[in-house]
Amino acid sequence: MQIFEQLHDIDAHVGSAVAISPWVDITQQQVNQFADATGDHQWIHTDPERAQNGPFGAPIAHGFLTLSLMPRFLETSLSFEDVRMGVNYGMNRVRFTAPVPVGSRLRAHLYLLASEPIEPAGRQLTWQVKVEREGSDKPVCVAEFLARLYT
Numbered sequence: 001m002q003i004f005e006q007l008h009d010i011d012a013h014v015g016s017a018v019a020i021s022p023w024v025d026i027t028q029q030q031v032n033q034f035a036d037a038t039g040d041h042q043w044i045h046t047d048p049e050r051a052q053n054g055p056f057g058a059p060i061a062h063g064f065l066t067l068s069l070m071p072r073f074l075e076t077s078l079s080f081e082d083v084r085m086g087v088n089y090g091m092n093r094v095r096f097t098a099p100v101p102v103g104s105r106l107r108a109h110l111y112l113l114a115s116e117p118i119e120p121a122g123r124q125l126t127w128q129v130k131v132e133r134e135g136s137d138k139p140v141c142v143a144e145f146l147a148r149l150y151t
Contacts, residue, residue, distance in 0.1 A: 003079045007123050007151050010080075011115045019077035021108040023134065024069060026061050028102045034065045048102070056099050063096035066106065066131055066141045073108035073129065074147065083149045089124060092144035098136065105134040113144065122150035 002019040004010055010018075028048065035041045043050045044060055051059035071088055100106065114126040124146060131141040 001079055002077060003081065005081045007080050007083055007149055010112065010123070010125065013112045014115050016112065017109065018112050019110045021073040021077040021110070023105040023107045024072065026065075026100055026102060026104045026106060028059060031059065031061050031065065031102055034062055034068070038062070038064065040064075056101060058101045058103075061100040061102065061104070063141070066096065066100055067091075067094060067143065069106065069131070070108070070129060070143065070145050073131070074110065074127070074145075077108070077110055080149060082151045084151060086147055086149045089146040089148045092126070092146065094141070094143040096141050098133065098138045098140045100133060100140050104140075106131050106140065107134075108132075118148060120150070122148055124148050 031045050035046050040062055044054055044056065045062055046059065048059045109130045109132065111128040111130075112125065113128050116124045118124050127145045127147065129141075129143050129145050130139045133140045
């Protein structure tokens with residue numbers, strides 16, 4: 001966990017790798033719950049028997065499930081002592097570069113691209129987030145994630 005006493009301390013890390021998140025397990029139950037929440041019940045996600053004979057040889061997590069883990073990756077990797085509130089502000093670019101078979105473990109590499117002041121008393125942080133799957137040399141998702149933090 002990378003801890004910053006004051007929000008503006010992050011500015012010294014613009015252009016560099018800041019943290020690597022802990023691993024997150026991807027389970028079939030989690031995939032099924034995501035399917036229920038989103039209405040995306042495509043068989044490659046929710047039917048393990050059929051998915052074994054599909055293009056990936058196993059059920060895979062939804063790309064948007066992987067994307068929805070972005071706040072978790074940041075919250076478990078970074079702490080700002082003087083921040084009272086943070087909001088997800090959006091994405092500039094997202095690519096799902098490889099499948100995530102159920103049973104995978106994922107973690108994120110966080111690179112700070114920009115830190116800009118916003119009113120009142122906050123900063124907008126632009127992160128490049130590369131999500132890796134344990135045992136694979138190719139990232140499963142690469143995204144530019146924007147967060148706004150307020151002191």
